[in-house]
Every structure is written in C-alpha cells, then in structure tokens.
Amino acid sequence: MPAKVVDVEVAGAWPAIDTGGYPEAFVLVRLYGRPVGTLRVRPTAGTVEPYRVRRAVEEDPELASLLLEHLCLARLAGRPQRVPASAERSFTIVVCTRDRPVELGRCLESLAALRLANGEVLVVDNGSGGDAAQVAAGRWGFRCEREPLPGLNAARRSALRHAAGEILLFVDDDAVVDAGWLDAMLEPFSEPLVGAVTGLALPLELETEAQELFERYSSFSRGFRRRVFDMAEHPPAAAGQAGAGVSMAIRRDLLSRLRLFAPELDAGTDARSGGDHYALSRVLAAGYRIVYQPEALVWHLHRRDYEAMKRTVAGYSTGVYVVLTRLLLHHRDLQAAKVGWEWFRTHHLHELRRSLTRAPGAAPVDLVLAEIRAAFGAPAAYLRTRRAERARGDR
DSSP: OOBEEEEEEOSSSOOOEEOTTOSOEEEEEEETTEEEEEEEEOOBTTEEOHHHHHHHHHTOHHHHHHHHHHHHHHHHHOOOOOOOGGGTSOEEEEEEESSOHHHHHHHHHHHHTSOOTTEEEEEEESSOTTHHHHHHHHHSOOEEEEOOSOSHHHHHHHHHHHOOOSEEEEEOTTEEEOTTHHHHHHGGGGSTTEEEEEEEEEESOBOSHHHHHHHHHSOOOOOSSOEEEOTTTSOGGGGGGGOOTTEEEEEHHHHHHHTOOOTTSSTTSTTOSOHHHHHHHHHHHTTOEEEEEEEEEEEEOOOSSHHHHHHHHHHHHHHHHHHHHHHHHHSOOTHHHHHHHHHIIIIIIHHHHHHHTTOTTOOOHHHHHHHHHHHHHHHHHHHHHHHHHHHTTOO
8 A cells, every 4th residue: 555655753742644645654763863763654534643653663662672772872972063974085976877867856956955065976877868967967067977888887887987085975866865864874984994884775655556565575774773794794695685786885995996896787787786785795705894874864766667666676686696696606705605595595485485375465476486587597697797798808
C-alpha cells in the first residue's frame, strides 16, 4: 500500500502526523536532527496523534533503545559547537548521470543548499546528449564533464581525472541529500586509516507497490547504528555489507593508487552493478577501514514500475556474483567463494522458501527467481567483462 514519507523531530514535544490522505505513514524519527530509526503508523481520520507516535516508538525495541542511547549521549555531552568537517578538507561531490534530467535537477538542488566553500560539485555526463550539462550549469553553475565510454564506473574514473578535492563523494543522480549529509560523510576522514565512508539511504517516496517491495526486499539501508569495518573482522569480499554507491566517499589517493573503479563493472556493462562493492572490498583488502555513517542521509527514488524494479534487483544480483568471481579468480581471494555461498544460502534460498510457502511479507516468486537466474548468469557475465577489459588493455 502507498505510504506518505514523513520526517519528524522528537527532541521537543511529540508531533502529530498528517498523512495527507495516505493509508499509512513511513516515518523517519530524528533526535536533535540525527536519524534514529523508522516506523510505520496508520492514521485515524487522516492524523496520527502524538501519543500514538510515542507508543509506536516504545513498541519498537530497537528504535526505543537507540532513541534512549542518543538522548543520554546528547545530555551528557551537551551540544558542543564543532568546526564543520566540510571546512577542514577539500572535497569533490560527484554525480554521474545519463538521460535523467528531472532527477538530476532535484539532486543538484539539494547539493546547492550545502556548505560548498571548500569544495565543488562535478557532474559527469555519461552520454546524455547535452542535457546534463545544461541542467548542471544552467541554474547552479556546477561544472559538467562528458564521458563517452558507457558505464557508471567509466564515469566515476572520469570524475577522478577532473576532480580537485582530496575526498571524492559520490551520490546517485536519483537521490536527494539531507542537510547534514556532507559534514557527516567527511567527519570520519579525520582518522587516517579510514579509506571510505558510506551513508544511510531511505526512500524518497513510497507511492507504488514496486517501491514498497524494493524497500522491504532490497533496501539500501544498513541500519541506524554507526559501524566500522576492517579486514580483521570483515572479509573484503563481504564489503557490500558496509553500504552502497548511492552514498559513498573515498580518499582520492586510494582511488588512484588502487584503481578502484574497474570500468567493466556496474551499470552500463554486462556486470550490471557491483562497482561500489568491488571498490569497497579493495579498500578493506588494502588495510583501510570503512565507516558506515547513518547521519549521512540521502533519499533515493526507487523504481516506480514493477518490471523496472525487478530488472534493477536482478542487476544487483548479477553484480554481486560478478564481483565475487572477480575477487576469486583475479585477486585469489578464497573467501569470496564462502561469502557467495553464504549469501546464496541465507538470502536467495531463504527468500525462495518464503515465497513458495507464501509466508507473510514474502516477495513474489518471479522476483526471487529473477535474482537467482541472475546469480547463475554472473560467471558468463564476468568472462564478457574480462574480454572487454583485455580489449581495452586495462588490467
């Protein structure tokens, strides 16, 4: 069922929620601006009264626990004035785009509201026929570079050639950044061993069943607790657990030295996705840490159409197993085989069993089977990407 996406602050009085005629509200709960969790509530006569919002929070053990933790920390520490992270280091925000001028405009509008004095916004047009340059320069004066080689990773590599900042932040063109996104993404880089940072992504809208299903079945969210990943406790092959390329920042010197963006991976190639997974895995393998920072929030526009959503989810499956195959064969990472089997067993087989038994909330069988078929097709896709790689002389 469609749901109104609502953003509420609970540091003061508990708010009432006007659902605007929607049968349900998807609520982001904040404390002093910090995302703490989400909940679902249904209105009475179009409104969710404050006591019902509070009761819904109290009935969610994880959300109630996080809210209490953050409240205690805020009261113990006070609210000290910190120098914004965006004022302490140079950065380039990169938006790679192709044929989505409306979505791009919405993304750039959110970026224009940030504190950009020490950085820049760079749009990479991956063959959009000029629309991206007009959108980027027309209203905000952002720089736009064109990359004719198709593929998201090819666009990311082009950004590396043109960017000026020491930290490169990547955000998808169909996402909108939150006001605190930039400083939250940059703050962990004060620690020299942090090589990459990822952020929280929530749905921009939940207007269709396809968007609801994507958020339930294949969400970008990794939760509301800050996590630090390193090779001692997290195998590089499982780096996809750390976050996604919809909101990702990496040190410029690592991007250059480790050649993190293989152009044969991700959207626009036979791999279909996985460029972020591969880059993050190599960051861990090099001995650096990845910080998942839920305060770095973006709002992502999920596919509205079911068939488009299914192709997207299947593409993610292809990308996961292409990356694991690449890590196993190209980098001799034997853990990749174990990670792949565990993911197949705990995700694909588990979801297939739920679908076949019609468990409550289970995904449609055709969606699960599309993912599984894509997984089995990944080795052939990897061989095609390797041929393309060799043809370009890129190792």
